[in-house]
Amino acid sequence: MARVPFELRGKSVYVAGHRGMVGSALVRRLAREDVRLVTVERREVDLRNQAAVFDWFAQMRPQVAFLAAAKVGGIVANDTLRAEFIYDNIAIATNALHAAHQSGVEKLMFLGSSCIYPKLAPQPLHEDAMLTGPLESTNEPYAIAKIAGIKMAEAYRHQYGSDFISVMPTNLYGPGDNYHPELSHVVAALIRRFHEAKVSGAKTVVVWGTGTPRREFLYVDDMADACVHLMKTYSGAELINVGTGTDITIAEFAHLVADVIGYIGEIHFDTSRPDGTPRKLLDVSRLTNLGWCAATSLHDGLKRAYAAYLSHEYKTEIASRTGSL
Numbered sequence: 001m002a003r004v005p006f007e008l009r010g011k012s013v014y015v016a017g018h019r020g021m022v023g024s025a026l027v028r029r030l031a032r033e034d035v036r037l038v039t040v041e042r043r044e045v046d047l048r049n050q051a052a053v054f055d056w057f058a059q060m061r062p063q064v065a066f067l068a069a070a071k072v073g074g075i076v077a078n079d080t081l082r083a084e085f086i087y088d089n090i091a092i093a094t095n096a097l098h099a100a101h102q103s104g105v106e107k108l109m110f111l112g113s114s115c116i117y118p119k120l121a122p123q124p125l126h127e128d129a130m131l132t133g134p135l136e137s138t139n140e141p142y143a144i145a146k147i148a149g150i151k152m153a154e155a156y157r158h159q160y161g162s163d164f165i166s167v168m169p170t171n172l173y174g175p176g177d178n179y180h181p182e183l184s185h186v187v188a189a190l191i192r193r194f195h196e197a198k199v200s201g202a203k204t205v206v207v208w209g210t211g212t213p214r215r216e217f218l219y220v221d222d223m224a225d226a227c228v229h230l231m232k233t234y235s236g237a238e239l240i241n242v243g244t245g246t247d248i249t250i251a252e253f254a255h256l257v258a259d260v261i262g263y264i265g266e267i268h269f270d271t272s273r274p275d276g277t278p279r280k281l282l283d284v285s286r287l288t289n290l291g292w293c294a295a296t297s298l299h300d301g302l303k304r305a306y307a308a309y310l311s312h313e314y315k316t317e318i319a320s321r322t323g324s325l
């Protein structure tokens with residue numbers, strides 16, 4: 001059966017995690033499609049609650065689902081909230097994927113992460129590197145949960161013929177990010193730290209680790225655009241990496257953030273803090289062959305992310321999401 005191109009038009013589309021960074025970008029992107037958006041707040045349906053999830057899918061019967069809900073955070077959140085990261089993320093994946101199968105969802109996208117690849121896998125990280133070696137210890141519980149979700153989508157495709165696809169995003173940033181000083185990812189952490197240093201006139205800013213790890217960063221609205229593109233054009237069991245295909249050291253990145261924010265002081269590296277994976281550069285050849293590439297440069301994306309931070313920094317939404325971590 002030819003399953004692509006998949007027609008989104010006229011469909012009811014569920015975005016799980018619609019208040020999050022990726023989910024809200026998906027909502028912005030889907031506003032350009034002729035679809036009926038379906039969302040539900042966590043206080044009404046906690047995706048860890050199997051009965052609530054099964055009931056909600058049976059009642060709402062969405063035709064399409066983007067699974068962008070997860071327990072998410074940076075290196076310290078992953079390393080310290082290890083039980084929550086494995087429990088929440090396995091529960092969310094198993095409940096939502098099985099409910100989608102039971103209620104007859106036509107097509108579903110599961111969002112994994114580039115941290116599912118082995119710590120020392122060859123670079124750039126090809127999709128076939130999954131399960132070929134030990135994981136990075138700081139995010140092993142999260143990665144195991146994501147691998148469970150990927151394998152579940154693959155199994156349901158194999159046994160039931162479900163059109164479930166899995167995409168592996170690189171490190172993401174942009175509007176709606178979490179700015180918690182300890183628990184956030186590096187982009188949000190440094191935007192906040194450099195901004196506060198500029199405002200207070202601080203002479204030094206501390207950046208974690210040695211500065212030598214390399215990371216690839218994708219602007220979240222590009223991520224949402226890639227998700228919609230792949231939903232329409234891809235159907236298969238193979239994973240699809242989603243990134244830019246270029247990376248940068250954390251030291252170079254810190255200087256770029258300082259430049260965008262206008263901070264002119266010194267940068268110190270705190271080597272007592274973890275570096276995590278030495279390098280996480282995605283091989284994006286499958287994505288490129290499917291006709292998609294990123295549109296936003298890191299410099300432009302950071303300018304937009306900083307503008308979003310300035311316009312949201314005192315709003316309670318970020319404060320409440322930060323408090324929930």
Ligand SMILES: NC(=O)C1=CN([C@@H]2O[C@H](COP(=O)(O)OP(=O)(O)OC[C@H]3O[C@@H](n4cnc5c(N)ncnc54)[C@H](OP(=O)(O)O)[C@@H]3O)[C@@H](O)[C@H]2O)C=CC1
Pocket residue numbers: 016017018019020021022023041042043045046047048067068069070071072088092111112113114168169170171172173176177178185321324
């Ligand atoms: N950010 C990144 O750099 C990367 C993210 N990803 C993946 O992308 C996806 C989206 O991440 P991102 O947008 O950054 O994360 P956010 O933390 O910004 O958003 C996560 C969303 O999931 C919802 N959620 C979490 N737990 C539950 C629950 N138990 N029940 C219902 N809803 C829940 C949150 O709800 P609420 O708003 O109520 O808190 C929130 O809307 C995730 O699958 C993540 O693993 C992959 C690679 C990199």
Ligand SMILES: C[C@H]1O[C@H](OP(=O)(O)OP(=O)(O)OC[C@H]2O[C@@H](n3cnc4c(=O)[nH]c(N)nc43)[C@H](O)[C@@H]2O)[C@@H](O)[C@@H](O)C1=O
Pocket residue numbers: 072073074075076078113114115138139142170171172182183184185186187189190206207208209213215250273274275276277280
């Ligand atoms: C997306 C991916 O994100 C996580 O992995 P990670 O790439 O290690 O994420 P990170 O953004 O927290 O750090 C990136 C690098 O940056 C350095 N770094 C410097 N200074 C700060 C800093 O102030 N905060 C943070 N968080 N990191 C800093 C930090 O030491 C590291 O070398 C996974 O757990 C998992 O969640 C996942 O899927």
